[in-house]
Amino acid sequence: MTDALAELGWQHAYSGKVRELYEHAAHPALMLVIASDRVSAFDHVLEPGIPGKGALLTELSRWWFEQLDVPNHLAAGDDLPEVPTEVADRAMLVRRLDMHPVECVVRGYLSGSGWVEYQATQSVCGIPLPAGLRDGDRLPEPIYTPAWKAPMGEHDENITFERSVELVGAPVAAALRDASLAIFARASSLAASRGVILADTKFEFGTDPATGVLTLADEVLTSDSSRYWDAELYAAGGPDRLASFDKQIVRNWLASNWDRTGTPPTLPPEIVERTAARYRELLARLTA
């Protein structure tokens, strides 16, 4: 695949856990984001990949970009560089932005790093919350809980809104917050109409150097950048109420087959296929 990319002038620029970023010398204002079939859990990239995951999450990002009435980084126009057919269904051709070093996290429910911080401080990112909340509880209203983008391989660090002002300046910090909360409201409402809870998500924004417009970047509202729960399971309140729509099968299998030391075991074919089916199901339910 990399030969086909190189033959078309694409040069590898950056590797994430599950995605790659490419540049093109003849098209400096464009970049290519390619999603792999790799899946990560417990901070490990697991083997084997999940067939179709990259394409399914790319399709979900594209669909959300269409649903959201905000400027986004998807490239359009005539003189676009060719993308190899081998990766086309899991690739996004995007405009190069001046990226802001803030992970714009919005939480409608208390979970993950928010739950950890809440237990210690009864707040998240400096936002005080009611006492007595449990892991997975719905918050009185969605909260904006930014994080500082840590270097590759390190955990992002939850920061206060005031710290984000120091990082990007007051006007951009306020615009990031307002845009993130507005998009989350729209997306969580649409997901709810499909019986899916959008518990939390992470947006990334940049400023378009050609126009100065704040622009939604990266992947958007995928199950890699968001927590999606099944609304019926959540309402039932059972042990699966916080089951990640796509990764719970993997997490449950690892919990019973790995002691969390060393590298995780290879996933058996049945777990791989059931997980692939869940990715397909999530896309089908959200985009129905």
Ligand SMILES: C[C@H](c1ccccc1)n1cc(-c2ncnc(N)c2C#N)cn1
């Ligand atoms: C974190 C993320 C990433 C993606 C894919 C693989 C590894 C990392 N990333 C996105 C940019 C980026 N830079 C300039 N303009 C853009 N439109 C984008 C985007 N999207 C830089 N890094």
